[in-house]
Amino acid sequence: MNVLVYIENITGKFKKSTYEVVSYAAAIAKQTGGTLTAVSIGNVEASTLAEIGKYGASKILNVQQDALSSFVNQAYASIISQAAKSVDASVVVLSNTFTGKGLAPRVAVKLAAGYVDGALELPTITGNSFSVKRGAFSGKAFANVTLNSAIKVITLSPNAYQINDLGTTATIEDFNPSTGAHDFQTMVKEIIRASDKISLPDAELVVSGGRGLKGPENWGMIEELASLLGAATGCSKPVSDSGWRPHEEHVGQTGIAVAPNLYIAIGISGAIQHLAGVSASKVIVVINKDPEAPFFKVADYGIVGDAFEVVPQLIEAVKVLKAQA
Amino acid sequence: MKILVCISNVPDTTTKITFNSNNTEFNTSGVQFILNPYDELALARAIELTEGGNGNVTVVNVGLANTEPTIRKALAIGADDAIRINAAPANAYFVAQQIAKIAKEGQYELILTGRESIDYNGAQTGAMIAEIMDIPSISIIKKLTIDANTATVEREIEGGKEVITVDFPFLASVTEGVAEPKIPNMRGIMSARTKPLQVVEAIAVDTLSSISSFDLPAARSTVKLISTNESAKLIEALHSEAKVI
CATH class of the missing domain: 3.40.50.1220 (TPP-binding domain)
Structure with a gap:
């Protein structure tokens, strides 16, 4: 199965959760004999993008437009689903970050895909059955979710999967999705950083x-x-x-x-x-x-x-x- | 302003979770159900925004008749009317399709949900409703203010927050900070019995996902106790034994 991973950046930098999700997506591609493509949206330098290749993505689709330099939910969701179609992806993976949580449900609806959020392990794939383990009841239990759709969307929980440097490299291609004014109905006015403190959800x-x-x-x-x-x-x-x-x-x-x-x-x-x-x-x-x-x-x-x-x-x-x- | 607040009926936070039928069903026996705490915040903010006759708050729930006490609670807190879509909430996509239909028909300007329900913690339904309706959504906001035709929200992000402006109609999922929960007063409780609660039938939706089984966390090994005057040994153990620092 071909896999697409969304590589989320914050002001041009990738965080640990992004490398984790690439490693996770690479493992799914390997598990199913497909290729892994990454899609990046916003202004990320080529040298930073190239880093992603090490973790198993063979191709990076780079979407660089000024209007996309800060997060716009509808436009990003549209771009990720267009990228998924362009590489014929059967599995689309994102990080279960605040941004991923807002984005993935929209991507899933666009692709008529079943969606598992906060995956804790690699999927269990036997024949046509595709199931993913996630937390439930606020950490009091786990649920094994079976996805029945042709395309599957998964978000990976932070700290759930080990980063694996495979020493591979990726080609970087410009990707030009079509977006319209309708996709830009929210506007980020300001980003307020809470000092340099380590953020709680993805802290080790x-x-x-x-x-x-x-x-x-x-x-x-x-x-x-x-x-x-x-x-x-x-x-x-x-x-x-x-x-x-x-x-x-x-x-x-x-x-x-x-x-x-x-x-x-x-x-x-x-x-x-x-x-x-x-x-x-x-x-x-x-x-x-x-x-x-x-x-x-x-x-x-x-x-x-x-x-x-x-x-x-x-x-x-x-x-x-x-x-x- | 017409506001739609999506509410979920969830096990009380003190519930000990167990499963039936070979770990395929949540065991609801003896479980107390409550209004999802995040939805309570959404409802509280909606009531604040419509104070002084400045609009109308409708709550919507996808559930069978057993969720009506939770819906009445929302009415007692201050919602004006309620809609129950008569179906078990099979999964987030199913629920989103039901609510999107109601929301389109009712032409609400603002749709609010909690950031997630505390049973399945999906954080999925809100953004799915917005995508089905083709309107903007902002997930996990901690502040919502309205100025004429524009709303300003603060969205949580790792290590900070984003301040975002958005035009109506839109959907937002809320978290702590957006409002304080409201406790129903006696007048609210009395009037809740007679406020309109409309029951509508569900539409058919493809089953894209289903829970095949549940597991409980493995028991942890017993605690290693270190005495107070040897506290430094803890740091040693974390470094050389547990290898986490």
Whole structure:
């Protein structure tokens, strides 16, 4: 099956999730004996585009127009579906980022395709059956979704698939899709960056704080530990509801579901709604002074103790570790 | 302004998830169902935008008769009327086709959904409705303001946000920040019983996807406890044993 992957850039740069999705799409192409084509929209330099070749795309369709330099949902969806048709793709893959989540459903409707979002593994393909595993019930379970359509659209969850440098190269071609005024009904006026902080949904490491920290003034040590580790900061729902931390840091069933390699929960008891949002983490560390905190039941490592005693020790230990490296 | 808010009937957030029939069906026995928390935010913003007789809020749900308590809850919170499309919500595409038909017929200027439902977490239905209707959509917005004929929304992106302007009609899916949930008052609860709830039949839609089975996460191994005065050992273990830092 020929596969098309959308390589999302943010202001001309690719992020880790883009390399992950290319590796994932290359594996599907290999699995089904097809070729992998990538499509890029916006202003990405040729040398940056060429990087994508290493991960298994044999061709890159480059759509470069000033009007497309910032995200326009309808136009992007139209271009991706035109690219899919031009390479006769049976599978179209995107990243399950904020942008991917807005784009993929539109692409799926345009292509009359069945759609699985947030894939966690490669598809299982046996004969005519094509099924993909994804999370469900906000991390409390998994669902195996069967796609019955000729074309399939998949978005890949961040941190779910390993980047594989295959040492291959890709040819870059200009691609000229047809778009009309109708495709440009939304306009990005401004992009506001939340400093250089690591974003929570695709972070590899997360340090999260709860009510046990007693107040927003005590977040300094959480931020220091996170910054030393190169981690994103998160929080529990009561913390964001009280306005101690912004909503976009709220981890849990009604906030952000994360899947980092390491999740450190400090002063969070572990309500079922919070646990749902972190169940996909590879290693969970819990620091809580209550030995009965439910979070310890799903933790890999735990310290029963006061955060105000433990965290400064951890900060020192990370400094020592970094000094050795 | 005419606003359509799409609502979903989902298991309460404290539900322990189990499955029936060889892991092919969600076991709803004993499960309390609620209005999807993100849809509650969409509804709250819609009510704010139409305050003072400045428009009308309709809620729409694709579900069987058992979703009516959730629809009445939305009416109690402040929606003016409701439509129930009488079918089990087979998948996002099925639901999107049903709602798109209602939305076209009703000529709504603004359609709001939650960012995702907390049962299947697809975040699919909203953008699919917009694509079927051929109108703009903005997914996962945390702010929505209206000035004459233009709306300004803030969309979440990794590590920041985008400020976007869009003309009507359009669809947006909302997340935390867009409004605070509203708690129904006694007058709302009383009037909800008599507000119009129209039931319409579903249209046929191709089944493009279906859930073949569910799995539960594997149990984690028991926690390794480290004593408070040896906290540094945790960092050592994460580095050399778990190899995550």
